[in-house]
Amino acid sequence: MEPERIVETNAAGEERVGPVNAALTPRWAGPATFARLPRTDQVEHTDVAVVGVPFDSGVSYRPGARFGPNHVRESSRLLRPYNPAQNHSPFANLQVADAGDLVGNPFDIREAIESIEAGAKELMGEDTKIVAIGGDHTIALPLLRAAHSRHGKVALLHFDAHLDTWDTYFGAEYTHGTPFRRAFEEGIIDTDAVMHVGTRGPLYGTQDLEDDSRFGFEIVSSADVLRSGVDAVVEALRERVGDRPLYISLDIDVLDPAHAPGTGTPEAGGITSREVLEILRGLRGLDVVACDVVEVAPAYDHAELTGIAAAHVVYELLSLISLGADAAPDGPAYGISGARYGDAK
Template sequence: MTVNPTEATRPVPPQETDATLHFTGPATFGRVPRLDQVDTADIAVVGVPFDAGVSYRPGARFGANAVREASRQLRPYNPALDVYPFHYAQVADAGDITANPHNIDEAVASIEAGADALLSTGAQLMTLGGDHTIALPLLRSVARRHGPVALLHFDAHLDTWDSHFGAQYTHGTPFRRAAEEGLLDTSALSHVGTRGSLYSKEDLDEDTKLGFGIVTAADVMRRGVDEVVQQLKERIGKRPLYISVDIDVLDPAHAPGTGTPEAGGLTSRELLEIVRGLADCYVVSADLVEVAPAYDHAEITSVAASHTAYELVTLMSRQIAFFRWVEENTPS
């Protein structure tokens, strides 16, 4: 899937991409307009300030706004992929989906309803968490639109456990529930960056039964980004792809502000390069979760997260421009 961005004929959306001071004005993601300031959005950036599903350190409810603040210095041209992501698709900040912090079941239902409402407009979602519990209702909404999707899951952890203290909805269970509910294309599921201790070897066995392939953090280090990207693309193929990024996929040196840090993770450079390598994949929506700024006073984690979200938005913007160019240049 390739496109020369200069051939995209849709007018450039009115976005804040001039030389104004980056540290002034409202902190929307990348200083894009709010959703209520545009007629329609191709990509809606939405926050979900929910962290009642965590099993260790709380604080990810503040993650979305921390990422927005860190994204102020993002600029309109992405040289790595030769794309103006905010010019070739209308990106808008949709604010936050309100979720009950005291009742996980109610929170999951309201996140799903909020995602449904945004997806019904034709937008794709770039969701900023929040903890990883939110991936389940997001996948429900995306699968309702696209059918079972391929999943690329960046994380230190599997997140396919059955329950925690009897709770079925937590940040460690979303992909077990998603597989059980038929939301995932089980021939195209991958974890990237996993590492650390487990409860038992059966955790890996059960994960394999669900259909997941694993690329550990050590695999990335030993085999290199290019080989890993090729493996992932072969597994994903042309299927609709949902990308879920837990920022703890990064080593704590690169992302200390997260709830469940594990040593031995990816560098921020490795994560960004893997995401960029997916430019020809059909990304239909994405999330980035588990940024907990209280543990990171230097904003290292928020900066890494904002740049990762920017690359994910770029992937979606690039393919939107391509599909629009094809439509405009196909004889009726």
């Protein structure tokens, strides 16, 4: 039996089918789609598709991110339709739906990349934007290719403990540590508008940083977030991106292992879940065209900390897309202090 859903009418008078009504069907029951949203085959048109990419054959350390999409879906059951931090109801404004999974050959990385790219292009075919849940970071390359095919060169904000601009692992060009070097080589990212956020940890040598700079990347380290604060980081990101079409790629290991233990390559000294959510909220009004959230490995995720953090990240990304590029950059007043999130008082 199909549970009753929330149906709302947006400012243009269009009906949007939203999540299962939690007042009628308890949150632990009903379909395990992201935020209990409808599937794409249950709506006439999808403005934004949440899609899983359960592929992790590109990992260099701990496997398990192939189980990430469904873990994040299960962790999203407590999400609600209204986002008070943005004073916005993303599921009422645009039609958001769960598109299931894009699958790739787990024994052939090149073939898997081609399959994921083709699937993403098909999803984007009717002006649909996508938020992908991985899977390992290898999937960012085919998703970037798909975004490039529709929008041309895209700006890139890459949230990650690691650079992911290395050349090869064991002679392999396509791994979770190489997608953004390949994206640079293929000319699909705008090298005047690319930035890493939350980077930290040891490297193989100074050549790593030299190569990364040559590809156009600037770095906001986790220490920069600590010392400069969220507002300064947001200002730097907004200035770097400008009005370009923007791809956001977020490896959950950008968070400290205290906040996201369920990932394949954890690094100490990361940012908090509060900081990453505030940074994302600060990107309000940018032209976000596609996103991914990757490297959630549930086997290491005690107390569901990583899945919950990832689900909230996806929710904020959906809110950014729903708000659109015309949204005022300042968020709403919220809370007893009268300050928006991120304001120091």
